[in-house]
Amino acid sequence: MSPNPIQNQLPEALSGQVLEILAQQIDPYLEQNLVEAGIVRSLDIDGRCLKLGLAYPYPCQSKYRQRVMGLTNALAKLEAIEEVECEIDLQVPAITAAGQAPQVKGVKNIIAVSSGKGGVGKSTTAINLALALAAEGARVGVLDADIHGPSVPIMLGVKEFQPVSTDGKTMEPAFAHGLAAMSIGFMVSEDQATVWRGPMAAGALVQLLNETNWPDLDYLVIDMPPGTGDIQLTLSQQVPVAGAVVVTTPQDIATADARKGITMFNKVNIPVLGIVENMSYHICSQCGSKEHPFGSGGGQATAERYNVPLLGDLPLNVAIREAVDSGNPTVVADPEGELASQYKSIARKTAAALVTLSEPSGLEIEICEE
Numbered sequence: 001m002s003p004n005p006i007q008n009q010l011p012e013a014l015s016g017q018v019l020e021i022l023a024q025q026i027d028p029y030l031e032q033n034l035v036e037a038g039i040v041r042s043l044d045i046d047g048r049c050l051k052l053g054l055a056y057p058y059p060c061q062s063k064y065r066q067r068v069m070g071l072t073n074a075l076a077k078l079e080a081i082e083e084v085e086c087e088i089d090l091q092v093p094a095i096t097a098a099g100q101a102p103q104v105k106g107v108k109n110i111i112a113v114s115s116g117k118g119g120v121g122k123s124t125t126a127i128n129l130a131l132a133l134a135a136e137g138a139r140v141g142v143l144d145a146d147i148h149g150p151s152v153p154i155m156l157g158v159k160e161f162q163p164v165s166t167d168g169k170t171m172e173p174a175f176a177h178g179l180a181a182m183s184i185g186f187m188v189s190e191d192q193a194t195v196w197r198g199p200m201a202a203g204a205l206v207q208l209l210n211e212t213n214w215p216d217l218d219y220l221v222i223d224m225p226p227g228t229g230d231i232q233l234t235l236s237q238q239v240p241v242a243g244a245v246v247v248t249t250p251q252d253i254a255t256a257d258a259r260k261g262i263t264m265f266n267k268v269n270i271p272v273l274g275i276v277e278n279m280s281y282h283i284c285s286q287c288g289s290k291e292h293p294f295g296s297g298g299g300q301a302t303a304e305r306y307n308v309p310l311l312g313d314l315p316l317n318v319a320i321r322e323a324v325d326s327g328n329p330t331v332v333a334d335p336e337g338e339l340a341s342q343y344k345s346i347a348r349k350t351a352a353a354l355v356t357l358s359e360p361s362g363l364e365i366e367i368c369e370e
């Protein structure tokens with residue numbers, strides 16, 4: 001990604017000093033300095049007040065304060081500067097998906113959340129990831145494509161929602177907790193949907209995606225059906241997915257399934273942004289110690305083996321279940337809590353991983369079929 005030009009109104013000598021300091025500030029998620037990452041957009045001075053314009057390519061609102069303080073401390077070392085006035089914007093780039101599937105109107109980036117098997121907490125993670133991206137400042141939608149158990153209507157508290165069409169062509173999504181949401185569960189009963197075979201189910205889901213009147217979105221999170229069968233493969237080919245997040249639990253059997261998930265995405269050239277290990281540990285309510293009832297290290301080992309990041313590990317915690325099952329997921333139920341902070345960290349890592357995907361690696365990879 002070539003950095004955006006900086007609107008620089010500083011006198012030359014001061015400009016050199018300021019840019020040198022900014023070039024020493026490393027963004028922890030992009031692992032680049034603020035100048036080369038294109039985050040610094042404008043520089044000006046009014047008396048001894050430096051006016052700094054930043055634009056982040058991934059949502060990280062909860063970190064703004066800390067970052068501005070760090071920058072102010074670093075820049076205040078310069079004699080010419082007494083204070084720093086910082087304006088921060090979020091400008092999420094649209095990452096071009098690898099396949100042939102046409103882009104979805106209004107949607108910049110599609111993130112697929114998948115799991116090799118059911119019951120690992122994929123939907124819970126997808127919803128909280130979407131809410132965490134929104135809490136960090138992004139415009140976010142959710143498509144519930146989990147044909148075997150659409151849970152988004154319950155998880156967002158919009159079980160009774162019935163989509164209507166105002167133009168006779170597209171359907172209006174539901175809006176809940178700041179997210180735009182569409183679910184296969186709004187359209188058909190569970191019994192109807194579960195008998196659909198692969199291509200038919202995938203076709204219905206693609207139609208649902210394209211015939212929803214999404215508002216302008218930075219991210220659309222798709223809660224994929226669990227597993228790596230026909231539906232998942234067809235969906236991955238027919239939807240312009242920019243990147244995938246694979247959810248697993250620590251048990252061997254779940255991580256083996258997660259590996260199948262990664263292999264499937266590799267096959268259809270969808271980059272895996274990382275792994276989330278759910279129900280990774282349990283904090284003992286008596287003594288506060290961290291216990292690993294399902295073993296430990298499975299997500300990490302899978303991440304290392306496939307050279308993808310471990311985006312985070314979440315505890316087995318009754319508060320997560322109660323919140324999501326009551327239509328008020330953790331990130332909105334307790335926005336300042338430790339669990340919400342973990343989901344936000346996963347959201348920042350996921351979104352930043354998408355940004356780094358768009359940068360040329362400098363490596364040319366040739367794939368030979370032998």
Ligand SMILES: Nc1ncnc2c1ncn2[C@@H]1O[C@H](COP(=O)(O)OP(=O)(O)OP(=O)(O)O)[C@@H](O)[C@H]1O
Nearest residue numbers: 118119120121122123124149226315316317320321
């Ligand atoms: N970290 C967690 N701690 C406690 N309960 C959790 C956690 N994650 C998910 N759950 C609970 O586990 C159950 C299954 O979660 P969820 O529906 O998200 O799984 P899933 O992988 O999407 O399943 P499926 O794909 O079969 O629909 C839900 O009741 C949910 O509230």
